[in-house]
Amino acid sequence: MEPHLVPWLRDRYPTSNLLRVGIGDDGALLDLGECPRAVVTTDMLMDGVDFELAHCGPARIGRKALAVNLSDLAAMAARPLAAFVSLALPASVDLAFVKSLYLAMDRLAAEFGVVIAGGDTNCWHHPLAVNITAIGQATEAGPLLRSGARPGDQILVTGAFGGSILGHHFDFSPRVAEALLLHRQYELHAGMDVSDGLSLDISRMAEASGCGAEIDLERVPIAEAAHRLAQRDGVSPRDHALADGEDFELILAVPAEVANALLDRQPLSVPLTRIGTFVERPGLWQLQPGGPPLPLEPRGYLHGTSG
Amino acid sequence: MEPHLVPWLRDRYPTSNLLRVGIGDDGALLDLGECPRAVVTTDMLMDGVDFELAHCGPARIGRKALAVNLSDLAAMAARPLAAFVSLALPASVDLAFVKSLYLAMDRLAAEFGVVIAGGDTNCWHHPLAVNITAIGQATEAGPLLRSGARPGDQILVTGAFGGSILGHHFDFSPRVAEALLLHRQYELHAGMDVSDGLSLDISRMAEASGCGAEIDLERVPIAEAAHRLAQRDGVSPRDHALADGEDFELILAVPAEVANALLDRQPLSVPLTRIGTFVERPGLWQLQPGGPPLPLEPRGYLHGTSG
Structure with missing residues (x-):
């Protein structure tokens, strides 16, 4: 194949000022220009774990494989x-399948100004796995x-x-523009994206920062899909919001006065919500009235x- | 896991001047220093295609997965x-398996001054696949x-x-130092590594260069393993040398006078051999007496x- x-692929992704050497050589040559600080992320998606090929088709897989990496960037x-x-x-898939996967990936890549700069295509008699490594550039804000x-x-x-399993885990928008805007215009102390679950990821962020976190569960924004899923499985919408994962939203640590300004101005097209506070005491805590x-x-x- | x-992993690969942010964040931050031109390669190895896990164990897989990328660099x-x-x-493997894979990779990484800067670890009920993306830096010679x-x-x-299938495809030495030395000290016009087969890869190099290639089959250096394999399967040692692949040696296009100097001096610890000439006429040709x-x-x- x-x-x-x-x-x-070579015709789709011609060389450019960024991509000096592209698909077809032993490696790609990227010119990072003025800024030699590269941010690199990698994620592997597997049939039966991150998607069910039989139910979703190649296009959504291609899009998701790139989107999760963009969310990390x-x-x-x-x-x-x-x-x-x-x-x-x-071995059962054909060239049309692979092109469909690439075309969907490509639409997202074009939206975010990303070039598909290389890869490795293999066949075997086992399920589909897709690995993407994405390279970005740290901005002037670091x-x-x-x-x-x-x-x-x-x-x-x-x-x-x-409730992202109902569809959001495929069609989410990586918060790239949001993160770049906030980081350029406001003082942010830390950030991460929610891939594994809101409560788990906040606890990781607190641990990485050597502190703890108190969450006001009443304030956690609950997706409409979490309500729908709750009606099916009897788990509360809030528990879905805290544990489901693959929301690919941002968690940010923001100084109090900056947070007030942000909440007041709401500079993004997506709502910003305050759901708690980082605290000295290690661990994850829920506020009680x-x-x-x-x-x-x-x-x-x-x-x-x-x- | x-x-x-x-x-x-975080303890094994601490941050450094190169790796400003390492394993444990959403991505790695690499400082490429003076040279913002990054060379990126990626290769996926799969059980049953690139190795047989049942026969080789995790250490050789870990080493090979990194080595093929170093060969591309x-x-x-x-x-x-x-x-x-x-x-x-x-799902059947344990933490000791993964550490064994990493430790072997790590020895090769240390030998070549490479840091393992990130990754993604997943389980499923299907065979092992390993993807590595390697990042290098173009030198002053481009x-x-x-x-x-x-x-x-x-x-x-x-x-x-x-005959690399007899063991060389696991224990080969990526020709990194050799390529850097030659490229720094001599005029080379083109190069690639032999992963898929000497004759196939020469034809690709010729095609990428818009020319053809004439090979003197008598001069092709034949590995001892090709002779051993020939005794088993009846295919001639030369045919093995031309088609087997996974030799991970270098093919170089060198101006004639530079080639003469190189062949005379033999500046590497591995022999350099002239096996033919790039020619105007497209296609791959064998010289005939x-x-x-x-x-x-x-x-x-x-x-x-x-x-």
């Missing part, structure tokens, strides 16, 4: 530049790390949470533990 | 810097492309060819066409 695919407030695509294809939260910082989130905070168990998806 | 693996004459490792692990060969350039190769060159069929491994 590669002999047919490589010329097709957003979490670092990096400007996306290039992506590298490795495919483990089941990278946004998950380890910079300080006690007293407000926990702000974009969007709403829960009229009492001390109670421990909150971090819940979400742990990679490599599910089957 | 990832909760146990990430701290172990060598082919571009790029200095290796960092690697990103994605794993699709069968990248060595496969498209720069000109009619009249001599075809030089490192090492010997054929006392007659015009005959067509030579490019043979080797075509990705995505085997099962």
